[in-house]
Amino acid sequence: MPREAGFVPVLLTVGVLCSVGSVQAQTTHILRYDPSPPTRVNQISRSEILMTVLPGAQGLADTLAVEAFRLESTTQYVDAGDAGRYLVELHYDSLRSRMRPVGGSWRELRASEKETAVVRVLLDQQMRVLEAEFMDSPHLQASRSHMTRGLMGAAQLTLPEEPIATGMPWSTEVSYPLSPLRAVGQEEGVPADGELHSLANAVLDSVVTRSGETLYYVTISGSFVPAAFTSTVGGQATMVSVRGSVAAMMIWSSTRNAFVSSATRAVVEMGVRDQGSPDSGSHVRFDVTTYTQVRM
Numbered sequence: 001m002p003r004e005a006g007f008v009p010v011l012l013t014v015g016v017l018c019s020v021g022s023v024q025a026q027t028t029h030i031l032r033y034d035p036s037p038p039t040r041v042n043q044i045s046r047s048e049i050l051m052t053v054l055p056g057a058q059g060l061a062d063t064l065a066v067e068a069f070r071l072e073s074t075t076q077y078v079d080a081g082d083a084g085r086y087l088v089e090l091h092y093d094s095l096r097s098r099m100r101p102v103g104g105s106w107r108e109l110r111a112s113e114k115e116t117a118v119v120r121v122l123l124d125q126q127m128r129v130l131e132a133e134f135m136d137s138p139h140l141q142a143s144r145s146h147m148t149r150g151l152m153g154a155a156q157l158t159l160p161e162e163p164i165a166t167g168m169p170w171s172t173e174v175s176y177p178l179s180p181l182r183a184v185g186q187e188e189g190v191p192a193d194g195e196l197h198s199l200a201n202a203v204l205d206s207v208v209t210r211s212g213e214t215l216y217y218v219t220i221s222g223s224f225v226p227a228a229f230t231s232t233v234g235g236q237a238t239m240v241s242v243r244g245s246v247a248a249m250m251i252w253s254s255t256r257n258a259f260v261s262s263a264t265r266a267v268v269e270m271g272v273r274d275q276g277s278p279d280s281g282s283h284v285r286f287d288v289t290t291y292t293q294v295r296m
Helices: 179-188
Strands: 012-018 027-033 041-053 064-080 086-101 107-109 119-123 129-134 169-177 195-210 213-223 227-233 236-253 258-274 277-295
Touching: 041 179, 064 179, 086 179, 169 213, 179 258, 179 277, 195 236
Parallel strands: none
Antiparallel strands: 012 027, 041 064, 041 277, 064 086, 086 107, 086 119, 119 129, 169 195, 195 213, 213 236, 227 236, 236 258, 258 277
16 A cells, blocks of 8 residues: 555544524534545554552562553554545554563563554444454464554544434443553563453543634543453463453544544453462552554
8 A cells, every 4th residue: 555645544523413403402423434635643652551460479478569661653544445444554653661660670671573563454434443454464463452552542442323412422342452561461471462342431521612623522431341361471371360441531623633632541450370270370450541642
């Protein structure tokens, strides 16, 4: 796919429909993925991660706390397709991450091939991911949420089918990748790949107009569906049970016709035990906050 032309940013068109028949009727809004003239969009994401390992893990007598930091730059190129579908190229331009025991010295973490490979994604007008593939590395395998983390930052959601009014909720499936936690918690048994899912509530919280620009504030909250994965620690197979919750605030700008920023917090709790020793195990907790900003 050529980069010089035919690309547009990941955009949403908000159509405003005024309800009639009642003096007190609310204004409703339609959110749709609808690309506009060719350009490209750069997105910056910054994550702060706190991992806590409770006593009992690997003979620890005290709680172990590790903090990590990730800074990621992504460029989006979008090509309009047929029947309301769009091909999006995600170029993960740079990724810097580091970690340290709380109060200790920082250590740089090396990005994996999966984290920097170019991805092509097929979306519909509700931003549902229909297909996702590594463009230049077909041998790689990863969860969809890991591949598409450059679309909206930490969590991927879908847009409502019907017009919505301020304060009106809609249900959306939110997917969240475990892979960014792997570099921090590999020794504790965090799976190399996988994702969590939540049927969350999204709400158009408020609409604010200022200086010719309208901002739409969308909030999201939900609990992850409990899941189980297999992993390897020190050459031994382990079972990992995962649960948690996610909450986010996303801001849509009418002048840019896009989500221009978001803040997402996820709390992920893992129970890790050896397959051969059901009575042994540990408890690992991640508290992750991700801030995303779009630059046009």
